[in-house]
Amino acid sequence: MSVTPGGTATTSLTVRNDSDIVEAYTLEVVGDCAPWATVEPARISLYPGTSETVTITLAPPRSPEVRAGDVPLGVRVLPAEHPESVTVPETTVHVEEFHELRTEILPRRRRGWLRGRYRVAVRNEGNTPTRIGFRPEQAGEELRFGFTPANLDLAPGESAETRLRVRIGKPVWFGKPAVWPFTVHTTDGAAEEHAQADAGARPATNVRPPLDAEFVQIPIFPKWLLALLAAILALLLAWFALVRPAVRSAARQAADEVVQPRPTPGGGKNGQSPGTGDGTGAGNGTGKEQGGTGQGVPAGGGSGGTGAGTSVGGGEQSSTTIDVETSGGQDKTGSYTVPQGKVFGITDIVVANFQGDEGVMTITFGDRKITTIALETFRNQDYHWVTPIEIPANATVTAKVTCAKPGTPATGRQAQQCHEVLNVSGVLADVAR
Numbered sequence: 001m002s003v004t005p006g007g008t009a010t011t012s013l014t015v016r017n018d019s020d021i022v023e024a025y026t027l028e029v030v031g032d033c034a035p036w037a038t039v040e041p042a043r044i045s046l047y048p049g050t051s052e053t054v055t056i057t058l059a060p061p062r063s064p065e066v067r068a069g070d071v072p073l074g075v076r077v078l079p080a081e082h083p084e085s086v087t088v089p090e091t092t093v094h095v096e097e098f099h100e101l102r103t104e105i106l107p108r109r110r111r112g113w114l115r116g117r118y119r120v121a122v123r124n125e126g127n128t129p130t131r132i133g134f135r136p137e138q139a140g141e142e143l144r145f146g147f148t149p150a151n152l153d154l155a156p157g158e159s160a161e162t163r164l165r166v167r168i169g170k171p172v173w174f175g176k177p178a179v180w181p182f183t184v185h186t187t188d189g190a191a192e193e194h195a196q197a198d199a200g201a202r203p204a205t206n207v208r209p210p211l212d213a214e215f216v217q218i219p220i221f222p223k224w225l226l227a228l229l230a231a232i233l234a235l236l237l238a239w240f241a242l243v244r245p246a247v248r249s250a251a252r253q254a255a256d257e258v259v260q261p262r263p264t265p266g267g268g269k270n271g272q273s274p275g276t277g278d279g280t281g282a283g284n285g286t287g288k289e290q291g292g293t294g295q296g297v298p299a300g301g302g303s304g305g306t307g308a309g310t311s312v313g314g315g316e317q318s319s320t321t322i323d324v325e326t327s328g329g330q331d332k333t334g335s336y337t338v339p340q341g342k343v344f345g346i347t348d349i350v351v352a353n354f355q356g357d358e359g360v361m362t363i364t365f366g367d368r369k370i371t372t373i374a375l376e377t378f379r380n381q382d383y384h385w386v387t388p389i390e391i392p393a394n395a396t397v398t399a400k401v402t403c404a405k406p407g408t409p410a411t412g413r414q415a416q417q418c419h420e421v422l423n424v425s426g427v428l429a430d431v432a433r
Contacts, residue, residue: 006062315429345388356407
């Protein structure tokens with residue numbers, strides 16, 4: 001007899017009492033069919049020479065646990081009075097095949113520039129081994145598909161996965177994402193063979209419907225990048241068209257204002273120093289001090305007499321260089337002394353820190369401190385005065401260097417000592433008395 005999983009089938013068994021006493025019989029299904037087979041009635045009583053027929057109902061569940069094929073069926077008949085006379089009549093039950101798949105694709109939606117990866121999970125819910133294949137489908141055929149592995153051999157109740165790779169040939173450079181829906185069909189090889197073998201018969205199949213998924217192709221460059229590029233381009237155009245010419249004009253005007261003719265010390269009328277009059281104190285004693293040195297004619301000098309100071313006569317351009325080298329953590333001072341009978345009207349100084357040393361330099365003209373500079377803030381620095389700063393005879397121009405750390409010159413190797421150079425320029429003139 002045959003039975004379909006999920007359905008029912010019945011058969012009968014006749015029991016006869018050939019003994020000479022009244023006998024009661026207990027009936028029980030044994031064998032592989034016992035979990036899903038019942039016998040009614042399960043107990044009967046028979047007079048000698050009589051018989052009764054019982055019904056055996058088979059109801060196998062629709063489960064992979066109930067394998068397709070021939071299954072032995074036995075019914076144990078146990079007499080109550082003579083248990084040693086127990087008998088087990090047997091027969092064979094044929095369990096029909098059924099095919100059922102549980103399928104799932106994960107994720108249902110994948111985002112990417114050119115490709116996406118998915119997992120197709122399959123479980124054989126049928127009661128016979130099967131070979132699962134996959135067939136993708138996409139309108140327009142823009143997508144390319146690849147399955148690894150391409151087929152799955154599954155026993156009843158077994159699960160497995162295949163990896164699906166989806167790829168498109170052309171990228172989307174700008175704009176909105178492109179959505180590409182596609183479908184994956186699963187094929188049950190065992191069900192198809194069964195259908196071909198039983199021409200005209202429908203196999204008991206319950207294959208899941210096709211799996212729907214999407215590949216969302218995102219653009220290479222997002223929308224906000226286009227807006228950013230447009231803003232940058234607008235800024236560049238505004239710079240070259242409006243801002244840059246204005247900046248150049250302002251810079252040129254500022255340079256023209258800074259570069260003014262510098263008066264020459266001793267270049268006053270008739271070769272006399274500015275503000276000294278005729279050198280005798282008569283007429284216009286102005287009382288201006290030259291460069292804050294206190295020299296020149298004092299205020300209110302009046303007529304008659306030359307006053308207490310000195311004045312600078314005509315001179316010539318002169319410059320001197322002070323070179324200072326010192327080790328790290330130490331101080332050293334370099335100096336220049338104005339010669340006897342001379343006065344040095346300083347108009348320019350240039351400080352060079354060509355090694356990039358770290359530390360402090362203090363520049364002093366006589367008793368007057370001019371500036372203190374942190375070495376690490378510059379490589380070359382210059383200062384200029386329209387009105388010269390006069391240094392009297394025997395006074396010194398000094399450059400004191402405190403070396404914190406020697407720098408690295410163009411050779412690329414750190415120096416052993418700090419090395420600074422101070423160049424002082426101006427007019428060296430004779431002292432007029």
